[in-house]
Structure formats: C-alpha cells, structure tokens
Amino acid sequence: MDYAKRIKRLQAGLRRQQIDAILITQPENRRYLCGYTGSDHGIAETSGVLLIPAKGGVYLLTDFRYRLQAEQDVPWATVVLYPRGLPRLLLRLLPDLGVRKLAFESHYTLHSTATMLAEGLAKAGITMVPLRGLVENMRLIKDEEEIDCIRRSVRLNEQVFSEIFPAIQPGRSEIDIALAIETAMRHHGAEQPSFPSIVASADRSALPHAVPGVLPVEKNRPLTIDMGLVLNGYCSDMTRTFVPGRADDRYLELHRLVRRAQLAGMEAIRAGVRASAVDRAARAIIAGAGYGDAFGHALGHGVGLAVHEDPRLSSLNHKQLRAGMVVTVEPGIYLPGWGGIRLENMVVVRDEGCENLNADTTWLDL
Amino acid sequence: MDYAKRIKRLQAGLRRQQIDAILITQPENRRYLCGYTGSDHGIAETSGVLLIPAKGGVYLLTDFRYRLQAEQDVPWATVVLYPRGLPRLLLRLLPDLGVRKLAFESHYTLHSTATMLAEGLAKAGITMVPLRGLVENMRLIKDEEEIDCIRRSVRLNEQVFSEIFPAIQPGRSEIDIALAIETAMRHHGAEQPSFPSIVASADRSALPHAVPGVLPVEKNRPLTIDMGLVLNGYCSDMTRTFVPGRADDRYLELHRLVRRAQLAGMEAIRAGVRASAVDRAARAIIAGAGYGDAFGHALGHGVGLAVHEDPRLSSLNHKQLRAGMVVTVEPGIYLPGWGGIRLENMVVVRDEGCENLNADTTWLDL
Numbered sequence: 001m002d003y004a005k006r007i008k009r010l011q012a013g014l015r016r017q018q019i020d021a022i023l024i025t026q027p028e029n030r031r032y033l034c035g036y037t038g039s040d041h042g043i044a045e046t047s048g049v050l051l052i053p054a055k056g057g058v059y060l061l062t063d064f065r066y067r068l069q070a071e072q073d074v075p076w077a078t079v080v081l082y083p084r085g086l087p088r089l090l091l092r093l094l095p096d097l098g099v100r101k102l103a104f105e106s107h108y109t110l111h112s113t114a115t116m117l118a119e120g121l122a123k124a125g126i127t128m129v130p131l132r133g134l135v136e137n138m139r140l141i142k143d144e145e146e147i148d149c150i151r152r153s154v155r156l157n158e159q160v161f162s163e164i165f166p167a168i169q170p171g172r173s174e175i176d177i178a179l180a181i182e183t184a185m186r187h188h189g190a191e192q193p194s195f196p197s198i199v200a201s202a203d204r205s206a207l208p209h210a211v212p213g214v215l216p217v218e219k220n221r222p223l224t225i226d227m228g229l230v231l232n233g234y235c236s237d238m239t240r241t242f243v244p245g246r247a248d249d250r251y252l253e254l255h256r257l258v259r260r261a262q263l264a265g266m267e268a269i270r271a272g273v274r275a276s277a278v279d280r281a282a283r284a285i286i287a288g289a290g291y292g293d294a295f296g297h298a299l300g301h302g303v304g305l306a307v308h309e310d311p312r313l314s315s316l317n318h319k320q321l322r323a324g325m326v327v328t329v330e331p332g333i334y335l336p337g338w339g340g341i342r343l344e345n346m347v348v349v350r351d352e353g354c355e356n357l358n359a360d361t362t363w364l365d366l
Numbered sequence: 367m368d369y370a371k372r373i374k375r376l377q378a379g380l381r382r383q384q385i386d387a388i389l390i391t392q393p394e395n396r397r398y399l400c401g402y403t404g405s406d407h408g409i410a411e412t413s414g415v416l417l418i419p420a421k422g423g424v425y426l427l428t429d430f431r432y433r434l435q436a437e438q439d440v441p442w443a444t445v446v447l448y449p450r451g452l453p454r455l456l457l458r459l460l461p462d463l464g465v466r467k468l469a470f471e472s473h474y475t476l477h478s479t480a481t482m483l484a485e486g487l488a489k490a491g492i493t494m495v496p497l498r499g500l501v502e503n504m505r506l507i508k509d510e511e512e513i514d515c516i517r518r519s520v521r522l523n524e525q526v527f528s529e530i531f532p533a534i535q536p537g538r539s540e541i542d543i544a545l546a547i548e549t550a551m552r553h554h555g556a557e558q559p560s561f562p563s564i565v566a567s568a569d570r571s572a573l574p575h576a577v578p579g580v581l582p583v584e585k586n587r588p589l590t591i592d593m594g595l596v597l598n599g600y601c602s603d604m605t606r607t608f609v610p611g612r613a614d615d616r617y618l619e620l621h622r623l624v625r626r627a628q629l630a631g632m633e634a635i636r637a638g639v640r641a642s643a644v645d646r647a648a649r650a651i652i653a654g655a656g657y658g659d660a661f662g663h664a665l666g667h668g669v670g671l672a673v674h675e676d677p678r679l680s681s682l683n684h685k686q687l688r689a690g691m692v693v694t695v696e697p698g699i700y701l702p703g704w705g706g707i708r709l710e711n712m713v714v715v716r717d718e719g720c721e722n723l724n725a726d727t728t729w730l731d732l
Contacts, residue, residue: 044473065573065574107476110474111472112473112496183545186545187545207434211405
C-alpha cells in the first residue's frame with residue numbers, strides 16, 4: 001500500500017483547513033494511513049495514536065506493550081512512548097512542532113478524552129479542532145490494490161464456507177458450527193473473523209442479529225449463516241440461507257423472492273446512482289410480494305478495513321455511489337415463528353454496473 | 367442479581383446531583399444495571415442505551431435487530447426502538463418524563479455524539495451534563511453473588527487450561543493452541559474469551575502483549591499463556607509461564623523471582639492498603655534482584671464485568687483498596703531476545719488479607 005501517498009493527501013487537506021496537525025485515533029483510519037496492525041481493546045484501551053503534522057514526518061504514539069510491533073510495522077514513522085499518558089507527551093511534542101491548531105477525530109474520541117486534552121493543551125496555547133470523516137472519505141473509494149485485498153478476503157471466506165459445509169448437519173449445535181467456521185478462518189491465515197459468526201436455525205433465523213447457541217440445527221427448517229473474515233486488514237461478509245433436509249414450497253417461494261430482490265439491487269448499482277435508489281430497487285420486489293414489513297433493515301453497507309462502513313445502501317442515504325466503492329447487497333425476509341432468509345454478496349461499484357466479488361453461487365438460485 | 371437495588375441506588379445518586387435522568391451507554395454498566403446481554407459492535411454500533419430517570423421506570427432504547435433479546439433479558443424495562451435515531455426518540459420521550467437535565471457517560475460517549483445530542487436537545491430546553499464513573503464506582507466493590515460468578519469464571523478458566531495442557535507440545539503453532547483454548551472455553555459455556563488469548567513462545571514471550579502466530583512452540587524455551595473467559599458476564603484472567611522440555615537454571619531463577627514478587631504482592635493486599643503500596647511490595651523483589659527495568663507494566667488491575675477495570679495496582683494509584691474489590695496480581699520479567707515470564711492470579715480484597723480465587727497452583731512453584 002502506498003502509505004506515503006495517503007499521508008501526503010491527508011496533509012494537503014489539513015493545510016487547506018489551516019490545521020497544523022491531526023491525531024488519528026480511529027483504528028481502521030490508523031491502519032489505512034500507516035499499516036500499523038496493533039489492535040485496540042475497545043476505545044478506552046488504544047494500541048496507539050498517529051500524530052500527523054500538516055508538514056513533515058509522522059509520529060506513532062503508543063505504550064511500552066506495543067513498542068516492538070509499532071517499530072516493526074511502521075519503520076518510517078517516529079515511535080514515541082507515553083509512559084505518563086498522551087496529554088503529557090503532546091505537551092512536550094506539539095510546541096516543538098509549532099502546532100497551534102490540533103485536529104482530532106470527533107467521531108472516535110471520547111467526550112471525556114476530548115475535554116481533558118482540550119483543557120491540558122489550552123495551557124500551551126493549543127486549540128483542539130473536532131473533525132469528522134476526513135480519513136473515512138479517503139477510504140470510501142478503494143484503489144485496485146485494496147479491491148484485490150478485499151477480493152482475496154471474499155474468496156477465502158467462500159473457501160471456508162465450502163470446507164465447513166459438509167459438517168453442517170441437523171443435530172449439530174449452532175455454536176459448534178460457528179466455532180468450526182472461525183477455527184478454519186484462522187487456520188487459513190485470517191487475522192480474525194470480521195464479526196462474530198451467525199449460525200441461526202429455524203425460528204432463530206428470524207433474528208437478523210442472532211447469537212449462535214447450544215441448540216441444534218433443525219432438519220427441514222431454514223438455516224442462516226452470516227460470516228466474514230479479516231485478511232491483511234480487509235474484511236469480507238457473506239450470508240447464505242438454506243434448508244438442511246427438504247425445503248418446502250413456502251421456503252422456496254420466499255428464497256426466490258429474496259434472490260430476485262438481491263439481483264434487482266445488484267442490477268441497479270453503478271457509479272452515479274443514489275444509494276437510496278438501489279435500496280428501493282431491491283425493496284420494491286419484496287414489498288410488491290407483500291413482505292415489505294418483514295425486511296426491516298437497509299439493503300447493504302460499505303466494506304473495507306471495517307466490516308461496516310460507508311456508504312450505507314439505505315432509504316435515508318441519497319448520496320450517489322462512486323466507482324471503487326465496495327458494498328454488500330443483502331436483502332432479507334424475517335418472519336417471527338417461522339424463520340428468516342437473507343442472501344448477501346459483496347460487489348464493487350463500477351462506471352457501467354457492478355462487479356460481483358463472490359464467485360460461489362451455491363444456495364443462491366434454488 | 368438484584369437489579370432493582372442497583373437502579374434505586376443510582377437513582378438516589380442522580381437526585382442528590384439534581385439530575386433528572388441519565389443515559390447509560392457503557393456496555394458493562396448497562397449489563398450491571400439491568401442484565402441486558404446485547405453485545406455492541408464497537409462504540410459506534412451499540413446494541414442499546416439505558417435511559418434511567420431519577421424516579422420511575424427504566425427504558426431500554428435499541429433498534430429492530432435487538433428487540434427480542436432486549437425484551438427477553440429485561441422484561442421489567444420498557445423497550446423502545448429508535449428507527450430514526452436516538453436524538454429523535456429522546457426528543458419525544460424526555461419532555462413527557464419532565465427531564466430538563468440529562469446526564470451522560472462522558473467516558474463512554476463519543477465527542478461527536480455528545481455534541482449532536484446536546485445541540486438537538488437544547489431546542490427542547492434540555493441540558494446535557496457530562497458525568498464520569500458513577501456506575502463504575504458502584505461496580506468497584508463486588509457483592510458475594512458477583513464474587514461467586516467471578517470465582518466460577520476463574521475455575522472454568524483453570525479447567526480449560528488443564529484440559530488443553532496435554533496438547534501443548536513443542537512444534538504445535540501458537541495460534542493452533544490459542545484456538546484450541548478458545549474453542550474449549552466456548553464448548554464449556556463461556557460467552558467468549560475475555561480478551562484474545564496470548565500464546566507466546568521463546569523470544570515472543572518477551573512481548574507482554576504478544577499476538578499468537580503461526581510459529582511453533584519451541585522446546586526448552588519459555589512459553590507464556592495468558593487467557594481468560596466470560597461466564598455469565600463475569601471475566602477471568604490468568605497467566606502461566608513454563609518451559610516445554612527442560613528449564614535451565616536461569617529460567618528457574620527468574621521464574622522463582624517472579625513468583626516471590628507475586629507472593630509479596632498478594633501478602634501486601636488487604637482493605638485499607640494503598641494500591642501503590644501493593645505494586646511497590648512486588649516490584650521491590652524484582653528491582654532488588656536487578657530486574658526493575660524488565661518489569662515495565664503495573665502489577666495488576668481490577669476484574670469484574672470488564673476484564674480491565676479499576677482499581678489499578680500501579681505506582682500511580684494511591685487510593686486505598688476496599689473489601690470486595692477483585693484484582694489480578696501479575697508481575698513479569700521481559701528480556702528481549704531471551705523471553706519473558708509472567709504469573710497472574712486473581713484475588714478478592716478482604717479486611718484481613720486477600721482471598722486467592724485461583725485453586726490451581728501448577729507452574730507457580732518450581
């Protein structure tokens with residue numbers, strides 16, 4: 001990845017806004033800008049903060065525990081430790097760098113942290129400036145190197161699904177299947193699952209966000225598997241619903257309806273189309289068959305270094321799609337007491353249409 | 367758990383500060399107050415927010431995806447969905463409840479969220495009041511029911527370690543062992559690991575925060591395993607270092623030194639003693655043998671619903687320990703190029719000393 005180019009682009013943006021430096025705290029933004037692989041333990045326990053001046057070299061600020069990893073991952077940055085906390089280190093570093101206006105990521109900085117930093121730095125005549133989405137806007141459009149990383153993540157995810165598939169048998173518990181999936185992911189070199197895998201059988205498949213339990217997969221009932229992994233930092237996300245055993249007519253009818261909605265969504269995607277129009281194209285199919293109320297979530301979301309990122313394919317997002325965006329297309333129908341069906345692929349927005357990143361079509365066309 | 371009692375205690379605190387209601391966003395605080403098991407996807411994707419008025423019933427605000435789980439977990443609360451976002455829902459709910467001053471958790475609310483809510487609510491004459499640590503202060507002291515939960519979490523963690531132990535053989539990869547540990551945890555009913563398990567062999571054991579890799583466990587070199595799980599919401603955390611094969615004299619000397627430091631720390635713990643004094647008691651043993659620089663982190667941390675919580679057993683925390691606190695005691699020595707040794711137990715602070723929650727003493731006294 002061309003980190004130098006990304007840093008330069010960000011620095012140009014800072015200079016345009018007359019900001020002297022920015023603190024990058026959002027983990028995927030940090031990785032996007034420098035490749036640092038440190039993983040945070042929630043927002044309250046960071047593995048490091050990037051300090052990027054509007055001009056000049058980059059600093060990676062971290063603590064004792066992450067020093068070696070920081071130095072190995074980002075040899076071109078200056079790694080500085082903060083044994084007495086970030087505010088003290090900033091008070092020492094920023095005046096030397098001539099920083100008077102310091103931007104921070106308002107959408108990934110705790111209110112208490114922002115307040116504490118602002119009070120501490122005010123003493124040194126430094127003003128904190130809240131910013132939102134500066135790096136996220138850069139991440140919206142993926143270059144071909146990133147798309148290739150995402151493609152490999154999608155393909156590995158499909159490979160794991162095929163490997164695990166023969167072991168998905170009625171009677172086996174949901175959690176057992178979920179663990180087998182995540183173990184296979186990591187054996188194949190995934191850093192981690194991109195979210196806790198969903199394995200939901202029968203009634204439980206009616207919960208879009210089901211947590212796999214000790215209950216067994218039921219024969220002749222819908223089974224939803226929603227899984228994704230992180231490979232070289234980039235996420236995949238795929239959902240398949242099928243019936244272990246024999247699918248009845250109602251299942252087949254609803255499955256084909258969801259698949260038609262997915263195809264209509266994919267058909268609507270190309271650069272220049274509003275995200276809400278894509279959502280509408282898929283939703284119209286499901287609503288037209290009388291199941292509009294049973295599809296309670298947005299059609300899709302962006303995927304990249306984060307498994308959920310912009311753009312959202314939702315009725316509320318009227319922004320135009322742009323070439324190089326990567327999104328999921330995942331319509332669903334959820335009927336409490338019966339079960340649910342969701343089908344999810346990932347696609348790249350192109351000028352003339354969309355490129356489907358999923359090669360495997362098993363369980364899509366029944 | 368007596369959620370009604372906790373809510374009443376919090377409400378009394380709100381009334382003392384003349385606050386009309388509080389938004390609870392911190393996930394462990396939310397679980398502590400109502401038992402809701404929804405899990406968030408990072409701070410930006412919550413599974414729900416508690417709204418607790420200073421008087422009257424509790425509201426659990428969430429979205430479509432978590433509705434059933436919220437209603438099942440907290441049948442005594444009013445579950446309300448926010449299809450158009452939290453600010454809109456609050457603008458509808460708060461005036462009816464007569465709320466003029468709304469507190470929020472400053473240490474678990476994003477700066478951008480706090481700003482957006484404050485602007486939105488100001489139109490309705492409602493003021494946002496940042497608060498910190500109100501619920502965390504309640505969580506500091508565990509009652510016997512909580513201690514029992516933690517004890518069971520510790521014991522299950524030990525059981526998993528004993529089960530996996532025979533399969534820890536030189537040549538097997540670190541990640542393979544970590545996966546076996548986490549799979550066993552979940553098969554035994556743990557909700558999840560309380561943090562990504564650390565399995566670090568040879569040089570890599572010198573990283574206190576090592577990430578297990580595909581490299582094999584090396585014979586006759588130190589191996590550090592740091593593992594914990596979540597059982598009924600409560601965390602455990604345990605570290606063992608040992609040598610697969612034959613430990614040399616240097617290893618034995620350093621291992622015994624770390625163990626002496628751990629015992630000195632445990633010996634120093636009782637209600638009324640400063641946290642910094644406990645850290646000092648353990649650190650003095652290691653520093654006295656000339657390895658002070660090789661012990662670069664604090665002696666321990668609180669454990670409960672969160673795996674890292676207050677109190678910190680650190681040289682910077684001069685607060686007194688109180689009966690019912692639960693902490694880790696985990697001195698370590700890290701020598702780059704050679705390896706590291708860390709030994710970690712969990713104890714309950716009692717009036718007369720400490721109660722060791724770890725029953726297993728394997729690999730402590732060599």
